[in-house]
Amino acid sequence: xxxxxxxxxxxxxxxxxxxxxxxxxxxxxxxxxxxxxxxxxxxxxxxxxxxxxxxxxxxxxxxxxxxxxxxxxxxxxxxxxxxxxxxxxxxxxxxxxxxxxxxxxxxxxxxxxxxxxxxxxxxxxxxxxxxxxxxxxxxxxxxxxxxxxxxxxxxxxxxxxxxxxxxxxxxxxxxxxxxxxxxxxxxxxxxxxxxxxxxxxxxxxxxxxxxxxxxxxxxxxxxxxxxxxxxxxxxxxxxxxxxxxxxxxxxxxxxxxxxxxxxxxxxxxxxx
Ligand SMILES: NC(=O)c1ccc[n+]([C@@H]2O[C@H](COP(=O)([O-])OP(=O)(O)OC[C@H]3O[C@@H](n4cnc5c(N)ncnc54)[C@H](OP(=O)(O)O)[C@@H]3O)[C@@H](O)[C@H]2O)c1
Numbered sequence: 001x002x003x004x005x006x007x008x009x010x011x012x013x014x015x016x017x018x019x020x021x022x023x024x025x026x027x028x029x030x031x032x033x034x035x036x037x038x039x040x041x042x043x044x045x046x047x048x049x050x051x052x053x054x055x056x057x058x059x060x061x062x063x064x065x066x067x068x069x070x071x072x073x074x075x076x077x078x079x080x081x082x083x084x085x086x087x088x089x090x091x092x093x094x095x096x097x098x099x100x101x102x103x104x105x106x107x108x109x110x111x112x113x114x115x116x117x118x119x120x121x122x123x124x125x126x127x128x129x130x131x132x133x134x135x136x137x138x139x140x141x142x143x144x145x146x147x148x149x150x151x152x153x154x155x156x157x158x159x160x161x162x163x164x165x166x167x168x169x170x171x172x173x174x175x176x177x178x179x180x181x182x183x184x185x186x187x188x189x190x191x192x193x194x195x196x197x198x199x200x201x202x203x204x205x206x207x208x209x210x211x212x213x214x215x216x217x218x219x220x221x222x223x224x225x226x227x228x229x230x231x232x233x234x235x236x237x238x239x240x241x242x243x244x245x246x247x248x249x250x251x252x253x254x255x256x257x258x259x260x261x262x263x264x265x266x267x268x269x270x271x272x
């Protein structure tokens with residue numbers, strides 16, 4: 001007799017789950033929104049610009065039940081509106097994907113305090129604040145329920161020191177390393193409340209954030225990756241779906257690189 005709960009269609013299903021994806025209007029967030037919808041979740045995407053959300057919703061609607069909330073995650077009042085909108089739309093939140101992120105490129109000598117603060121505020125501080133404020137909607141009773149999930153989108157640059165960009169990425173790397181560590185601390189803090197917390201650390205994927213580096217350093221990027229290429233959307237969707245589904249219910253406090261091995265490689269190029 002087949003145990004249906006072990007079949008992939010059941011084990012990795014997101015059917016009837018509710019998900020919020022910050023920065024869900026573009027790049028990796030949009031890839032993840034599609035993946036969640038295809039696998040049965042009801043999704044809210046959010047980002048700063050209404051026109052980006054509108055465009056994403058038009059693309060996502062054929063895939064399932066999706067709505068938008070315009071929200072800059074660095075604004076306390078807009079975060080508060082987002083939390084209220086989530087409560088209005090869903091009775092409980094099953095999956096929070098903290099994906100919105102920013103970078104600031106400048107030479108180290110000229111790197112402005114303002115740039116450092118903006119990157120830390122978007123990639124770290126706002127993740128802390130939004131997560132704290134959504135914990136009441138995420139709490140579960142582990143005796144009879146599956147845990148809810150927080151999935152933070154970190155970066156391989158929070159694991160290794162990046163060598164591709166010629167501009168300083170000190171703020172970005174520091175923010176992502178801190179996000180990875182906060183993920184582990186929160187896994188311990190929130191586990192007893194029925195919430196798992198994990199991070200995914202992508203390598204290079206096509207997005208607005210990577211347009212510039214792809215244009216100028218595509219060959220270096222490919223040479224630095226043991227697999228010789230950038231990531232494909234299904235490769236980030238696959239890992240996040242695993243973490244969000246029943247298959248990932250006992251995985252807690254991990255940081256999973258999805259970078260083709262770039263973060264453990266010294267690359268083919270000579271060190272300059
Ligand atoms: N692509 C990669 O190769 C790569 C590699 C490693 C890690 N990552 C991480 O993956 C995440 C997504 O990056 P991406 O490459 O997909 O970037 P992207 O193409 O620039 O997309 C970023 C998304 O976040 C939104 N956003 C930006 N600032 C925001 C804010 N303050 N509040 C709310 N939404 C905001 C953007 O929409 P609006 O402009 O409308 O706000 C957009 O939807 C980031 O955390 C990034 O650090 C990406």
